[in-house]
Amino acid sequence: MSVGEQRIGPMHGAGGEVMGRLLADHVLPKFALRSAGAVDLDALDDGATLALPEGEMVVTTDAHVVKPLFFPGGDIGRLAACGMVNDLAVMGARPVACTLAMVIEEGFSIRDLDRLLTSCAQVLEETGTALVAGDTKVMGRGELDGVVLSTTGIGVARRVIRDSGVRPGDELLVTGPIGDHGMALVAARDDFHLQSDLLSDVAPLWSLLAEVLEETHVTAMKDPTRGGLAAALNEMARKSGVGLEIDGPSIPLRPQVTALADLLGLDPLQSACEGRAVLAVRQEDVEKALALLHGHPSGREAAVIGRATEHKPGRVVLCTEVGGRRLLDMPLGDPLPRIC
Amino acid sequence: MKTDQESLRDPRLAQALAGALHRAAPRRPVRIVHVCGTHEITISAHGLRHLLPDKVTVLEGPGCPVCVTSTVELDQAVRLATQGVAVCTFGDMMRVPGTELTLDQARSQGAPVHTVLSAADAVELARRSPGQEVVFFAVGFETTAPGTAAVLVDDPPDNFSVLCSHKLIPPAVEYLLDMPGTELDGLLAPGHVSTVIGAKAYVDLVRRHQVPVVVGGFEPLDVLYALVLLVRQMADGEAKVENAYPRAVAWEGNGQAQELMRRAFHVCDASWRGIGEIPASGLSLRTELSQWDAAMKYEIQGEQGQEVAPGCRCADVLVARAVPADCPLFGVGCTPLSPVGPCMVGAEGACAVWYRHGERPVV
Numbered sequence: 138m139s140v141g142e143q144r145i146g147p148m149h150g151a152g153g154e155v156m157g158r159l160l161a162d163h164v165l166p167k168f169a170l171r172s173a174g175a176v177d178l179d180a181l182d183d184g185a186t187l188a189l190p191e192g193e194m195v196v197t198t199d200a201h202v203v204k205p206l207f208f209p210g211g212d213i214g215r216l217a218a219c220g221m222v223n224d225l226a227v228m229g230a231r232p233v234a235c236t237l238a239m240v241i242e243e244g245f246s247i248r249d250l251d252r253l254l255t256s257c258a259q260v261l262e263e264t265g266t267a268l269v270a271g272d273t274k275v276m277g278r279g280e281l282d283g284v285v286l287s288t289t290g291i292g293v294a295r296r297v298i299r300d301s302g303v304r305p306g307d308e309l310l311v312t313g314p315i316g317d318h319g320m321a322l323v324a325a326r327d328d329f330h331l332q333s334d335l336l337s338d339v340a341p342l343w344s345l346l347a348e349v350l351e352e353t354h355v356t357a358m359k360d361p362t363r364g365g366l367a368a369a370l371n372e373m374a375r376k377s378g379v380g381l382e383i384d385g386p387s388i389p390l391r392p393q394v395t396a397l398a399d400l401l402g403l404d405p406l407q408s409a410c411e412g413r414a415v416l417a418v419r420q421e422d423v424e425k426a427l428a429l430l431h432g433h434p435s436g437r438e439a440a441v442i443g444r445a446t447e448h449k450p451g452r453v454v455l456c457t458e459v460g461g462r463r464l465l466d467m468p469l470g471d472p473l474p475r476i477c
Numbered sequence: 478m479k480t481d482q483e484s485l486r487d488p489r490l491a492q493a494l495a496g497a498l499h500r501a502a503p504r505r506p507v508r509i510v511h512v513c514g515t516h517e518i519t520i521s522a523h524g525l526r527h528l529l530p531d532k533v534t535v536l537e538g539p540g541c542p543v544c545v546t547s548t549v550e551l552d553q554a555v556r557l558a559t560q561g562v563a564v565c566t567f568g569d570m571m572r573v574p575g576t577e578l579t580l581d582q583a584r585s586q587g588a589p590v591h592t593v594l595s596a597a598d599a600v601e602l603a604r605r606s607p608g609q610e611v612v613f614f615a616v617g618f619e620t621t622a623p624g625t626a627a628v629l630v631d632d633p634p635d636n637f638s639v640l641c642s643h644k645l646i647p648p649a650v651e652y653l654l655d656m657p658g659t660e661l662d663g664l665l666a667p668g669h670v671s672t673v674i675g676a677k678a679y680v681d682l683v684r685r686h687q688v689p690v691v692v693g694g695f696e697p698l699d700v701l702y703a704l705v706l707l708v709r710q711m712a713d714g715e716a717k718v719e720n721a722y723p724r725a726v727a728w729e730g731n732g733q734a735q736e737l738m739r740r741a742f743h744v745c746d747a748s749w750r751g752i753g754e755i756p757a758s759g760l761s762l763r764t765e766l767s768q769w770d771a772a773m774k775y776e777i778q779g780e781q782g783q784e785v786a787p788g789c790r791c792a793d794v795l796v797a798r799a800v801p802a803d804c805p806l807f808g809v810g811c812t813p814l815s816p817v818g819p820c821m822v823g824a825e826g827a828c829a830v831w832y833r834h835g836e837r838p839v840v
Contacts (some may be wrong), residue, residue, distance in 0.1 A: 330594070386488075392480070402824055404522070404833070455835075459491035459697040461524025464835025469814050 143247040150241065150275030160273070163251055167258040170267040173234040178269050185269035187234055192293040195230035197221060200287040204475040206253065208325045210317075210336030211411075213286055214253030218260035219339050219411055220362070220477060221290035226343040227300075227358040227414050229350055230292030232266040238287040239271070243278045253284070264341045266290070298350070300369075301376035302357040307445045308423040309381065310416045312345060312430055313338065313438045314389040315366045316408030320397045322476050331400075335393040340412030345433045352429060353422035359415050362477055364468045365407040367453075369415050371467040375451045377417075383443035383465060386458040406455075407468045409476050417445065485696035486523075494701035495528040501708045502530040508660055509533065509707055510653065510797045512540040512646055513667035514825020515695050521834035523697040533708060536797040537830075539649050539749060540667065542617040543569040543823030544795065547748040550642045551575040553777050554614045557640070558588035562775070563606070564640075565591045565599035566614035567621075573822045580614075596628045596639070603637035612771045614640045619673045622760055623734035626741035629766050640771040641761050644747055646670045647678055648758035654686045658798050663707040666692040668699070668722045673738075675730025676720040687716040694722035741766060750819050751792035791818030794827050801828040808832060 148155035160181075165171070171178035174186035201217045211219075222232045237257070241250070261268055303309075317338040324333035342360065349355060357377060361369035366388065374381045390405055398405040412435065418426045423441060430436035455465040484490075511517065517537045520526060529535065539545050552575045558564040564580065571581040571592060584590035589609070593599050599613035615625040622643040629639060646667060653659055666679055671692045679690040689710035693703030703721040710716065720726055738760070747759025762770040771777065788806050793799035801807045801820065811817035813829050820826035 395482075402518075455524070457523045457697075458486050458488055459523050459525070459528070459701075460488055460495065461527045461697075463521065463524035463527070466833065466835040468833075469812070 145241045145243060145245040145247060145250065145275055147243055147275050147277070150273050156273060163247060164254060164271070167254050168268040169258065169262045170265065171269065173267040173269050178267075178271070185234070187269065187291060189233060189291075190293050192295050193297050195225055195228045195292045195294050195297065196289065197224035197228070198287070198289040199224065200285060201477060202285055202475050203322070203477055204282065205325055206249070206283050208337055209321050211339040212253045212256050213284060214255070214257035215260055216339050216411060216477060217286035217288045218257045218266075219341050221288040222260065222264050222266060222341045222343055223360045223412070223414070225290050225292035226341070226346050227298065227360045228292070228294060229296055229298035229358070230294040231347065232264050232290055232292045232343060234267045234269045235261065235288055235290040236270040237268055238274075240274045240276060240281060240285040240287075242281040242283055243275055245284055250284070257286070260341050264343050296350070298355055298358045300357055300359040300373050303373050303377035303379050303381075303417040303445045304356055305379055305445050305447045306420050307356050307417040308420055308441055309370075309383070309443045309445065310418060310423070310426060310430070310439060310441050311366065311389065312342070312414045312416070312436050313412070314391045314394070315361065315410060315413065316394045316398070316405040317391060318411040319365065319408030319476055320394045320405070323401065323403075324397060331397070333393055333397065335391065335397070338410050338412040340435055342412065342414050345430065345436050346414060348433075349416070349426050349429045353426040354419040355416055355426070356419060357417040361410045361413055361415055363409055365405075365409055366415065367404065367406045367465050367468050370453045370465065373415065373417065374453050377445070378450045379445040380447065380449035380451070381443055381445055381453045383453060383455045385455050387440055387442045389438050389440050406465065411477060482696065485698045487698065490698055491528070491701060494698060494705055497705045498528070498533070498701065498708060499530045501705060501712055502533050503708065503712045504532070506532045506534070507662040507708065507711055508797070509535045509663045509665055509704065510538045510661045511535065511665035511667065511693075512538045512650060513669065514541040514823065514830065515669065516540065516665060516667065516693065516700060517825065517827055517830045518834070519695050519697060519700050521830050525697060525700060528701070529704070533704070535665070535704070536800060537794070537827040538653055538797045539752060539795045541820065541823040541825040541827070542621070542644065543573055544791070544819040544826040545644060545749045545752070546570070546573065546616050546642050547750045548576055549748065550640070551580075552577075554612070554640055555580060555583050557612055557771070557775060558583045558590050559586070561589065563589040563591060563602065563609050563611045564614055565593045565602060565611060567594075567616065568592045569823050569825070570614065570616060572816070573819055574816065596625045600628045600633050600637055603634045607634070607636060609636060611637050612640050613637070614642065616642045618644055618646050618670050619738070620669045622742065623673060623737045626737040629741040629762065629769055630737060633769060635768070638769045638771040638774050639762060641742070643742070643760040644749065645744070645758050645760065647674070647682055648755055649749065651682050651686070652752070652755045652758070653796055654682070654688060656796055659796055661688065661797065662711055663689040663691070665700070665703050665707065666690050668692060668694045668725060671722070671726045671730070673731050673734045676718050676726055676728050678730065679718045683716055683718055689716050691719045692722050692726050694725060749795075751795045786817050789818035791820045791828070794820050801831040804828070
């Protein structure tokens with residue numbers, strides 16, 4: 138801890154002049170988009186108003202408690218923005234506006250706060266999402282581990298995509314390698330004494346998915362966050378009442394992810410992603426969907442991983458690379474705490 | 478170029494080995510036991526049972542060190558922790574049910590329980606906090622015992638001691654073979670344990686019981702190859718030790734590790750959860766190291782422990798008389814979230830592996 142560094146104190150969350158200064162100097166200027174209606178963020182009123190384009194409004198909310206706060210490939214600020222944008226995106230919604238609540242531990246470095254807010258703001262700007270409301274609270278030293286960020290996102294969907302819409306015959310795609318985020322965090326945690334060049338995949342999905350949604354018949358979508366691909370597929374199978382047959386060798390996995398998972402006895406298919414989506418697409422559209430994904434910088438490693446059948450509804454069967462078959466079960470929960 | 482791992486998962490070679498297995502398998506039903514959680518994970522995670530001939534059954538025996546650690550020993554560790562002694566152990570042990578509490582629950586109540594990756598981490602903790610008594614709850618087979626031995630013979634600090642629950646694989650296998658109702662035709666011997674004790678460690682056992690033994694590695698092709706060698710011995714009416722994992726296992730084993738174990742431990746009788754007492758199947762600290770023996774230091778008394786809950790078939794699963802799906806509680810009253818028996822707790826326990834990898838028949 139360097140002496141003289143600016144740090145968060147109890148007054149920063151007390152709603153008075155000190156908090157006002159923090160917002161004016163360190164928060165508001167970072168966010169380029171602060172308006173999505175008549176009453177905007179700069180008004181610092183009790184709420185904001187939204188003038189939404191036509192379509193079904195989609196709302197999502199998340200609290201982010203990741204450890205460590207700064208991890209290879211991202212930080213909690215980027216995660217809080219992506220988590221929100223991606224939940225909207227896999228519902229088929231273009232993100233429009235969001236709110237951000239920060240709960241900060243007393244003594245937290247203001248320079249670190251600047252860093253994570255800058256990452257958050259970058260994603261919001263990139264995805265055209267306005268920050269329209271927020272809240273700042275401070276908790277005592279030791280009452281909280283650094284910072285908790287909570288985001289609520291509002292988006293608009295022309296056609297809402299559910300995770301329950303898979304139909305027999307649909308093909309399943311993933312937009313990129315699986316499990317990077319979870320394993321990058323494992324590698325970054327001191328208690329495991331590991332070194333790795335693996336980066337989290339944390340990234341916003343909307344621009345990747347927008348064109349696919351426009352051009353092809355997507356029947357279902359999900360982002361494989363906690364519980365990884367295994368959880369996402371099981372949820373899709375159960376809710377849709379179809380069986381899923383997954384071709385193990387087709388699932389894109391980075392060698393570092395496989396190696397770390399093997400080393401720690403974890404299943405890479407249960408490891409979280411924060412910048413991937415699983416899509417179910419009508420069979421006739423699969424080539425087109427794949428080509429569109431491959432044409433986008435964050436979809437170059439997209440792959441078809443299996444298909445839906447009428448058999449064994451609610452179940453996911455994994456065909457392994459050596460020709461074995463087994464059920465890919467719903468994980469109990471993510472094997473690692475505090476990954477998002 | 479393919480990595481080693483890729484070439485040991487080559488689908489064409491896997492199909493060829495599966496073919497060899499079908500051709501070599503005897504016409505009668507045969508039961509092969511392995512005693513290693515990692516073997517079960519390979520078999521389940523890669524769906525290898527799908528490739529086996531109908532008449533060949535592969536079962537997990539007492540292969541999960543966490544599962545076979547007796548309740549008595551676990552209760553001792555819990556008691557030490559609740560008395561304020563820092564108890565360090567492997568993550569797997571945290572959720573194993575004791576008579577009243579798990580170590581995890583003790584920690585939630587404020588007891589100083591730490592997860593470590595090795596005995597050396599526990600020594601490190603003891604050195605960092607000289608005023609705190611630190612106990613390493615040492616579980617595991619011949620694979621982890623040398624790590625415990627290494628810190629014991631290296632003059633650890635006075636505030637460090639070991640609650641020793643290490644167990645030995647060959648006596649357990651021999652006990653299994655003698656047991657009525659197990660009817661085992663072959664042993665897929667554990668690769669990790671064998672790197673330490675060597676393939677030669679099974680020679681006496683083979684001579685006494687006339688049962689084929691093949692040491693196997695942990696990639697899918699390693700396991701399939703070892704199974705081919707096993708069924709060939711069965712078909713030919715042979716019983717010998719073969720090493721199908723020579724890239725890691727030497728006939729003589731690891732002399733340095735064996736020497737460390739000799740310097741730190743002597744062999745004792747040990748209680749295995751769900752099985753009972755097996756003669757000469759455990760390790761305890763040598764007398765000259767007793768200052769680091771938690772059992773001496775804290776005058777630990779034998780506690781009364783309930784070994785297996787009513788309805789739970791872990792005792793049969795642990796001796797390969799049943800598979801997890803035979804148990805009425807499997808996946809219903811007993812899941813990894815609320816485990817009833819030890820085989821559902823340890824990540825290498827047969828029930829936990831079956832549950833996690835959906836190892837149920839796929840039609």
